[in-house]
Amino acid sequence: MAINLTRRNFLKTASIAAAGIPLSKVVAKAGTGIAKAPLIPPGSFKHTKTVTGGICEMCFWRCQLVGKVRGDRLVKLEGNPKSIDNGQNLCARGNAGIKLVYDPDRLKYPMKNIGKRGAPKWQKISWDEALNICADKLQTTIDKYGPKGIAVWYHGASTHYPNAYFDYLGVPNKYEPAFYQCRGQTAMAMMQTLGFVPNEDVDMPNSKAMLLVGCHIGENIHLSHVKNFLKGLENGSKAVVVDPRFSAAAAKAHIWVKIKPGMDTAFLLGLMNYMFDKGIYNKSFAKKYCLGLNRLKKHVAEWTVEKTASECDIPAAQIVEVAELLAKNAPNVSIHPGRHAAWYGNDFQRVRANACLTAILGAMDCPGGIVRIKRMSSGHVHWPEVEHKEDPEEMALAELEEKFPFRPPGTPPELMRDTMISGKPYPIKSLIVWGTNSIKTMPRQERTEKALANMDFILVTDVTPTDITMWADILLPEASYLERYDHIEKGTQWNQGDTPQQFLSARMPLIDPMFERKDPVWMINELARRMGHEKDIPVKNQEEFVNHLLKETGLTIAKLRKLDGIYIQPGESPYLKKGEEPKFDTDSGKIELYSEAMEDEDFPALPTYTKTAEPPKGFARMIYGRSPVHTFNRTANNAWLVREIPENPLWINDESAQKMGLKDGDRVFLENQDGKKSVSSTVVKTTPGIRKDCVFIAHGFGTFNPAMTVGYHKGIDDNELNTIINREGETGISGMRINFVRVVKDGKVIDIPA
Amino acid sequence: MKPDTDFNRETSSPSVSTTLADIFAFLALLMRYPEKSFFDDEFLDTLENLLDKLDLEPLRQKISVWRSSVDDQLLDAQVEYTRLFINAAPHLIAPPYGSVYLESERSLQGKSTETTRDFYRRYGFDVVNKAEPADHITLELEFLSCLYRQEEITAAETFVRTLFLPWFEQFYQQLMPELRHPLYEVSIQLISYFVQEDQ
Numbered sequence: 001m002a003i004n005l006t007r008r009n010f011l012k013t014a015s016i017a018a019a020g021i022p023l024s025k026v027v028a029k030a031g032t033g034i035a036k037a038p039l040i041p042p043g044s045f046k047h048t049k050t051v052t053g054g055i056c057e058m059c060f061w062r063c064q065l066v067g068k069v070r071g072d073r074l075v076k077l078e079g080n081p082k083s084i085d086n087g088q089n090l091c092a093r094g095n096a097g098i099k100l101v102y103d104p105d106r107l108k109y110p111m112k113n114i115g116k117r118g119a120p121k122w123q124k125i126s127w128d129e130a131l132n133i134c135a136d137k138l139q140t141t142i143d144k145y146g147p148k149g150i151a152v153w154y155h156g157a158s159t160h161y162p163n164a165y166f167d168y169l170g171v172p173n174k175y176e177p178a179f180y181q182c183r184g185q186t187a188m189a190m191m192q193t194l195g196f197v198p199n200e201d202v203d204m205p206n207s208k209a210m211l212l213v214g215c216h217i218g219e220n221i222h223l224s225h226v227k228n229f230l231k232g233l234e235n236g237s238k239a240v241v242v243d244p245r246f247s248a249a250a251a252k253a254h255i256w257v258k259i260k261p262g263m264d265t266a267f268l269l270g271l272m273n274y275m276f277d278k279g280i281y282n283k284s285f286a287k288k289y290c291l292g293l294n295r296l297k298k299h300v301a302e303w304t305v306e307k308t309a310s311e312c313d314i315p316a317a318q319i320v321e322v323a324e325l326l327a328k329n330a331p332n333v334s335i336h337p338g339r340h341a342a343w344y345g346n347d348f349q350r351v352r353a354n355a356c357l358t359a360i361l362g363a364m365d366c367p368g369g370i371v372r373i374k375r376m377s378s379g380h381v382h383w384p385e386v387e388h389k390e391d392p393e394e395m396a397l398a399e400l401e402e403k404f405p406f407r408p409p410g411t412p413p414e415l416m417r418d419t420m421i422s423g424k425p426y427p428i429k430s431l432i433v434w435g436t437n438s439i440k441t442m443p444r445q446e447r448t449e450k451a452l453a454n455m456d457f458i459l460v461t462d463v464t465p466t467d468i469t470m471w472a473d474i475l476l477p478e479a480s481y482l483e484r485y486d487h488i489e490k491g492t493q494w495n496q497g498d499t500p501q502q503f504l505s506a507r508m509p510l511i512d513p514m515f516e517r518k519d520p521v522w523m524i525n526e527l528a529r530r531m532g533h534e535k536d537i538p539v540k541n542q543e544e545f546v547n548h549l550l551k552e553t554g555l556t557i558a559k560l561r562k563l564d565g566i567y568i569q570p571g572e573s574p575y576l577k578k579g580e581e582p583k584f585d586t587d588s589g590k591i592e593l594y595s596e597a598m599e600d601e602d603f604p605a606l607p608t609y610t611k612t613a614e615p616p617k618g619f620a621r622m623i624y625g626r627s628p629v630h631t632f633n634r635t636a637n638n639a640w641l642v643r644e645i646p647e648n649p650l651w652i653n654d655e656s657a658q659k660m661g662l663k664d665g666d667r668v669f670l671e672n673q674d675g676k677k678s679v680s681s682t683v684v685k686t687t688p689g690i691r692k693d694c695v696f697i698a699h700g701f702g703t704f705n706p707a708m709t710v711g712y713h714k715g716i717d718d719n720e721l722n723t724i725i726n727r728e729g730e731t732g733i734s735g736m737r738i739n740f741v742r743v744v745k746d747g748k749v750i751d752i753p754a
Numbered sequence: 755m756k757p758d759t760d761f762n763r764e765t766s767s768p769s770v771s772t773t774l775a776d777i778f779a780f781l782a783l784l785m786r787y788p789e790k791s792f793f794d795d796e797f798l799d800t801l802e803n804l805l806d807k808l809d810l811e812p813l814r815q816k817i818s819v820w821r822s823s824v825d826d827q828l829l830d831a832q833v834e835y836t837r838l839f840i841n842a843a844p845h846l847i848a849p850p851y852g853s854v855y856l857e858s859e860r861s862l863q864g865k866s867t868e869t870t871r872d873f874y875r876r877y878g879f880d881v882v883n884k885a886e887p888a889d890h891i892t893l894e895l896e897f898l899s900c901l902y903r904q905e906e907i908t909a910a911e912t913f914v915r916t917l918f919l920p921w922f923e924q925f926y927q928q929l930m931p932e933l934r935h936p937l938y939e940v941s942i943q944l945i946s947y948f949v950q951e952d953q
Contacts, residue, residue, distance in 0.1 A: 072884060515886065709846065
């Protein structure tokens with residue numbers, strides 16, 4: 001016999017054939033996944049093509065990129081050579097986007113939880129069934145409780161369109177961690193003081209000195225931002241880094257201020273007092289453009305160099321040195337506004353102090369200062385305005401309870417969570433979670449779990465499984481940032497000192513989504529159809545959505561594609577021209593060192609330091625930050641990135657460690673002041689580069705969800721140990737550096753010496 | 755078409771390769787997400803019948819016991835399939851894609867996926883749904899079925915030896931400790947039965 005049948009031996013096969021088992025009949029019912037195709041000789045699809053129009057979302061900096069695609073397969077990501085922002089560079093995370101796209105753990109199909117929340121059993125279901133369930137459950141909530149019965153937790157560029165729909169539905173309570181666990185105070189306090197939000201638009205390359213308070217550029221890698229910092233150093237700018245830890249930025253600094261954690265506001269007030277005292281602030285600017293200069297002078301007078309030095313536990317000479325350095329180089333100094341600000345629960349005031357220091361140095365709208373970068377603008381997509389029985393703005397919890405008047409957009413998460421648990425002042429019974437892992441973002445996880453348990457319905461949409469996906473009733477798989485259209489990125493050349501240019505890019509897919517992953521426009525339109533809102537759907541699909549956003553620019557997806565993904569035009573310098581007056585969009589039209597609006601709401605009208613609780617005996621304050629190759633928990637399952645940095649070593653002072661009998665590489669757990677012990681462990685890193693009163697770990701590790709097979713239980717989750725909540729009255733944002741820990745090794749609790 | 759083998763001429767039954775084509779198509783179905791369209795009594799009867807003819811009585815019994823003890827067999831199979839092969843808590847047991855096992859880091863759409871699809875195309879086949887990686891176990895088994903149907907026996911042998919077995923064995927090992935469900939325990943053993951070399 002010519003056929004070399006081995007174990008699939010012909011006798012067995014023959015007996016089957018003879019037995020007349022209706023295999024072919026059974027098989028015919030199912031259709032086939034493989035079909036005849038034109039014969040293609042090997043090698044003919046080996047050519048790699050470059051696909052443009054990508055915009056990274058491994059973090060939120062949105063670098064422009066291109067993909068090398070072979071056949072259907074994305075094989076490499078690179079910076080878009082046309083980019084005037086990140087250029088051809090991508091960071092480690094940007095490169096590792098490929099591992100996200102092709103992560104076998106990723107969500108692939110819509111799923112229904114037929115087990116319990118938190119301990120799910122999944123059934124793969126069709127989109128039709130999934131969306132029918134979502135429409136039915138959300139409508140039931142609306143019928144019973146009104147749209148206020150629905151809450152939304154969201155994050156990321158993909159939520160633009162879904163949010164517009166939730167607004168149309170009249171959902172009053174939405175929460176985004178980008179504001180409430182990150183930069184909410186930075187934005188709101190700057191707005192309140194200066195009348196604009198500088199974000200991180202700080203002209204570091206053209207500065208003569210830079211002040212970074214708790215800002216560790218280089219550990220948080222945002223490409224053009226890091227380039228700005230490094231260019232500043234290269235150009236001879238003197239960097240001052242204020243941090244309890246010898247961070248990557250501190251390692252590049254001319255002056256490292258090893259400040260006691262929680263004392264940053266006092267430090268800023270002390271600097272201002274010294275400058276006032278010596279008369280070395282920018283008098284002409286402050287007099288002309290600031291409101292409340294004299295009141296501020298009086299207010300900070302108590303912060304003498306000696307008192308500041310003693311409170312901050314730093315040398316008095318260092319305060320003088322920093323103040324002199326900044327004053328001498330004003331206005332060309334970069335007082336960095338920072339980004340993540342939710343530290344101690346008194347952070348609005350710290351950012352106000354930062355803004356005031358910037359103001360009295362006149363360090364804005366000029367080389368080296370914070371600058372108002374002039375970008376192109378693009379549009380929004382709105383659903384039609386509809387009348388709701390209850391005004392969603394009035395029904396928002398913070399509004400109803402007249403709390404947190406200086407809060408960023410949305411509802412403070414703990415306020416929402418309290419309501420989800422108590423049902424007061426009204427029941428919230430359905431939750432939509434879109435692209436955020438709120439188990440990791442909100443302090444006091446057991447409260448979050450309690451709130452989740454209380455829901456009638458939970459819909460979660462994400463790209464990968466995360467901790468919160470385990471709580472979904474319906475789980476929908478979203479196309480990743482490399483597989484969909486959405487975000488419009490607008491910016492300028494990265495160095496403001498260079499010839500002004502503006503760019504605009506729209507995110508375009510580099511590859512088609514695999515499995516049954518869908519883009520958010522499709523998902524929302526299909527949901528809206530099922531909820532009876534078909535006639536109000538504003539755009540048919542994601543391409544139309546992006547073209548709508550581009551409308552006012554005269555650009556389209558097709559035009560951008562011809563331009564290799566990026567449109568560039570001449571720009572405008574952000575520096576004031578000679579004789580041009582700065583404008584401030586505050587109530588008074590001036591920089592409000594003294595804020596009447598704050599006084600009206602019974603908050604300090606001048607930036608004020610409030611004491612932060614000290615660690616109990618045997619404990620050290622737990623501080624956290626970023627890991628340069630990770631974006632919080634988002635990259636916790638990325639094989640390449642986890643291989644580079646698999647866990648978050650515990651930084652502990654070397655002398656303390658010696659007393660505790662700890663050495664580098666020891667495995668330890670942490671236990672907080674309330675006896676909460678970390679679920680997973682990490683390794684010890686002993687270093688003189690951290691104070692004795694604190695320990696440090698990078699955030700985003702210690703994943704709980706075993707579905708994230710790469711990142712599961714690697715390192716310690718800092719948020720798990722956040723059991724103290726300290727919501728500040730201005731914004732409703734809780735500090736997250738107000739918890740204290742000690743070490744557990746081999747089951748033995750070890751106190752941390754003071 | 756190649757001529758029938760001598761063996762086939764001696765019998766009035768369908769050719770060996772046609773039977774193998776049917777068998778592999780059936781094996782492919784066993785590894786497909788169970789849907790109402792095909793996953794019915796007739797399908798399970800056929801499975802039992804096949805096991806019976808192969809003298810794999812202990813396996814047949816497992817299926818039979820499972821069928822009599824579970825009311826909604828479709829839902830039961832769907833949930834287990836999802837747990838083993840799609841997304842699951844506590845975690846996905848064994849993604850059924852070749853590249854996850856063949857590449858240095860577990861990943862979809864690896865170089866080996868490209869090689870696999872290349873192989874399909876060289877024999878005039880391609881995947882219908884481009885959203886699925888070409889090296890899903892179901893697609894590979896279907897492709898083998900297509901090769902047998904075209905009497906490309908040598909190609910099928912080569913495919914099994916060079917692209918299927920190298921990962922199937924690791925896949926099987928990874929699944930083994932979790933193979934509690936009779937349907938999938940039997941399905942995997944049956945596939946193994948038809949692809950493993952004689953000892």
